[in-house]
Amino acid sequence: MPEPIEDVTFHDEDWYAEDLADRHFVACAFHRVDLTEATSRGATFVGCTFGDVQFNVSRHTDSAFTRCTFIRCNLFEAEFTGCKVIGSTFDRCDLRPLTVTGGDWSFVTLAGADLRGGRFTGVRMREADLSGADLSGATLTGVDLSDVQWRGTRLSGADLRGSDLAGLEPTAVQRAGTIIDVFQAATLARALGFDIRD
The missing domain is CATH 2.160.20.80 (E3 ubiquitin-protein ligase SopA)
Structure with missing residues (x-):
């Protein structure tokens, strides 16, 4: 597993169709990041915040989003297979x-x-x-x-x-x-x- 990315804030980034396989984020913040059609397999997000992030038609397999906060995110037709989303909060999300x-x-x-x-x-x-x-x-x-x-x-x-x-x-x-x-x-x-x- 690659080294974790910790305490980094991502603003207004285009990660359209990004492959997030095996990425590891800890206490990071994502604001207005476009993850439309992104895929993740074995990715880990721990204690991260997602604000106004587009997860439309994204596919997540065997990934973890633990103790994360999702605020005003769009998850239209998003799919999660075998994922751990323990203790996370979804606030005003589509x-x-x-x-x-x-x-x-x-x-x-x-x-x-x-x-x-x-x-x-x-x-x-x-x-x-x-x-x-x-x-x-x-x-x-x-x-x-x-x-x-x-x-x-x-x-x-x-x-x-x-x-x-x-x-x-x-x-x-x-x-x-x-x-x-x-x-x-x-x-x-x-x-x-x-x-x-x-």
Whole structure:
């Protein structure tokens, strides 16, 4: 792995379609950097800040964005595969449509985020903050959603089949048309105080 780049601020740079494979950034700041169609494999960003950065149609594989802050970034059709985004915060970002496959997004803050139509598959999202987020029509299948903050989350028409919903309070979310499996239905019924018997 190359030497890490630490405490550097990047302003108004054109990194269009840049290959960020194996790059390592620590406590760096990126402001108005164009990462449209950029790719990263094995890249690491630790404690970095991204402000008004364009991630449109970018592809990230086995990369890490840990304890990072994303402010007013555009992630239109961005894809994250096997990435670690642990403890990061997304603030006023354009996240539609976002595709996340595998990886670990635990402790991520997505409060109030517009995630309509997003696809999250096989990803760990333990204790993520999804309060007030709009996940209408989104797909979250096989996702570890245990102990997520759900208050005011919109799940109408979302597909949650195969996901761990431990800690979900059904009355705290908008749930019309939300798709769940039989096992999840029993779990949620117990959460509502029902005694399920044959």
